[in-house]
Amino acid sequence: MSTTVADVVRLVEAHYPPRTAEGWDKVGLVCGAADWPVTSVLFTVDITPEVVAEAVEHGADLIVAHHPLLLRGVHGVDGAHPKGRMLLDMIQHRIACYAAHTNADIAPDGVCVALAEALGLAALSQLDPRPVERLDQLVAFVPQGHTEAVVSACAEAGAGRVGAYDHCHFRVTGTGSFRPLEGADPFVGTVGEVEHVPEDRVELVLPRGRRAAVVAAMRAAHPYEEPAFHILELAPTDTAHGIGRVGELGAPVSAAEFAQRVADALPRTVTGVRLAGPGDRPIRRVAVLAGAGDSHLDAARAAGVDAYVTSDLRHHPATEAVAWAGAPVLIDVAHWAAEWPWLPVLSDLVGAAVPGLERRVSRLNTDAWTQRFDGTAG
Template structure:
């Protein structure tokens, strides 16, 4: 049975908190890192109704997309909805974990799930993130101590490449040195040259982790003065992660594509709003889960035929369409992001096996509850 800290570490590896926007608040909000996790409840919003649903289901963890405490708060008294939610979770022993903009931009994240739900092929990030700058650490260590050193490097974050960790390369060789006066050698004696069977270990690491990895290496190394080198690697270019997604669909009309969108998303009062010629041919689709009007300017001259997102406002949408660029499809914010939850559930089940029960909330937490059409 995993404990909460292990589940948090798993989510952090999939959706690194460091990739969240600076204004965002992601990660563990409440809960004991040492508590066991038997049941996980997945939802878009930590609304009071969702919190009650999670508590009633006996969940040990409520994993949500939107933060409960995004703006600064000075108390969580039960006189407020947020305070009641926090109190209910704490009393029930149910932890709360948020993956927001870090999940928006990740491979396998929110926009990726929406793109899969709409059948996009050959998809890629709409606005790719720069790949993290990388270093290579090379260190020589006595052969019997190499496994422990590799383990310490991995624990510090070295050897993580894409969906793999603990990656390293070793080659056997001979290390030579002579301790001088003042040395306290682990092997050998002062004044006498030594030759030791060593392994040279190489690992790749994110440059931002350099100080922590080097410190872990020095602490784990048996030598008083370990020999090592750090080399900055060439710029790896763009990462397979980023904001939004863009890909292809079988040629269709805007009207038919909008119907596909409506069928792929859970029903809401908002429905699917469309701006553009219904008979326009759609082959290439750009999208952004959640509120995506911040990408409009960059899409005006794109090769996309349509842009799917949420929360489009009147003036930005009107002015965008005046440029004869992509058509617009505006969907409910909650519905677009809900498509990520079944994907996340499958991923958790694969990673945790049968040890944890996962459940996806189907409560519609979109703020709009009904729509009234004008009589015709």
Template sequence: MPTLREITALMDDWYPPATADSWDAVGLVRGDPDQEVRRILFAVDPAPAVADEAAEWDADLLVVHHPLFLKPVHGVAETTAKTRTLGTLARSGCALLTAHTNADQAIGGVSESLALALGLRDLAPLLPAPAEPQDKLVVFAPADAADRVRAAIAEAGGGRIGDYTECTFTGTGTGRFRGGEGTSPVVGTAGELEAAAEERIETVVPRSRRTAVVRAVVAAHPYEEPAWDLYPLADAGLAETGTGRIGDVEPTTLRGFAEQVAAALPATEHGVRVAGDPDRPVRRVALCGGAGDFLLDRLAGSDADVYLTSDLRHHPASEFVEKGGPALVDVAHWAAEWTWLPVVEARVRAALGDTVDTRVSTVVTDPWRFRV
């Protein structure tokens, strides 16, 4: 049986906590990391009804999207819905793990799961996640010392591209120099112009390791004054992770697309609200799981035919439609994010096999209960 620590490590690998927004609270909320996990329940909200379901099913772990506590608390007396939820989980021995904004942006995360549930293809992030800042390092070394310099670069944290390590490029040429008074050149004699066969070594270095790698190169290099260049690299915006998604669907109308949305998402009293001409052609769709009106300005001039998200407010939505941009589809926050639950459940089952039982909660925690 896997431990809570092992499952937390899996989730952290798929949805790195470091990618969560600074205000967010993600990761393991309660539970002994060394406890064994037999049953895992997945839900959007850590609500009292969901905690009751976890306790009744004898779950060892509840994985949720929304955090239980976003603001600091000074006690957990069971006087609020949140603290009652925590109390129910604690009494039943059920751990709690949250993946929120770190799951929104990820591959296999909330927005991507919503896009796939709606049949979008050729997906790309609406707002690509910024890549870790990188530099290119170029250093010139005599051929007989080049391997030592390359090893020093790798050991100090340079030369990594994705899952590949010790990545360098080498060219050959001739270095010329004249040592000044008091120098002790490795090649030639001080005061005379010398020419030496050298290798040009190029590599990439995370900016956070810039100083460490340059120091390692200088320490490993045989020259008193090695020549090196450092160039900051631009972010090309090619990340597969990021906020929201945009992709293509089979050509339809706005009404037809809205009907597809209603059929794909779990039913709520909120339903599917649409702003735009029902007969408008729809081929390209942008979306953001959860509350996404912060992306409206970015989408105003895009090639999307429709933008789907949740919690759109009156004035921003009205002004957006008046500008003649994409049509709008507003769905229940809970329903949109629920589409992630079967995806993360499948990933856990693929990783852990029959060592755990899993279940997706169908308790509707959308706050709107009925219409009059």
């Protein structure tokens, strides 16, 4: 059977689930149809006119990008607009386009891990841990004979899903006791008398964001006028996902030597690699964050690292960050260069699952800056 866009998307999303992306992000299929056949895939950080031309030239059926083309979207597909022109070109050549962005940043085989490994870091941990999803546990007490209906209703509302299984629940039988008061309309029992009823204690996990919907479904399916239940907020157990990574070098090196090592490990750009802080400082423990990272300068300092490697550092946050006693040196690299090491990782993941698929990692430099000029003024 031939491979389709849906097949590749399903594979990518198994590693980088869209639900783990930031709320503002726009991940997923940008253009194309799920049933389009795919024989060749092009992997890129950015979608640019040059990347689209590369896909056309090499006969790619699908472009998998890190940055969403429509993150800042357009209101029409106008050929006079650069984004509109690229969309028209891709559709004209039946090239589908898919983006995995912040969901790939936080993953254990994602963008930040690829950067850390490219720089020779080991013993990795999260700079800013991000559980994939926060979970609740619903515990409800249901009279026997009605348990299946309550479980089914909760499952339809989003509870009871564990991995590739749904309707997952635990039940144990006990005795529920209550006394209906004046004004009650009990499903079972008599006003003013204590009633004892065989009941099932039913437990299901659910995403915290589905709490209101699941409770409403449970109430609607439950026969009691006032169901007995409670919600437990479960402690996070996911330790594999997070923004940025912290790791260690095999042996300490000076900051200047490490900055050169970073430059040698990443694709070359016009802006190169910049160092803020003393060049002779010993570096052993390092934090990295692929992409714009000055919002995590405090986290890097709190992590007790010797160096922080990231991109798009602004003047004021950077100068303030290095002024702290014991602050890490800062190593600023081009945004595109920091994220490029993930592309071969992604290509290998897809290739391992679909061995016959032609794969190409774009080596086009899509960094915004094309020339650099050093002046003569003192």
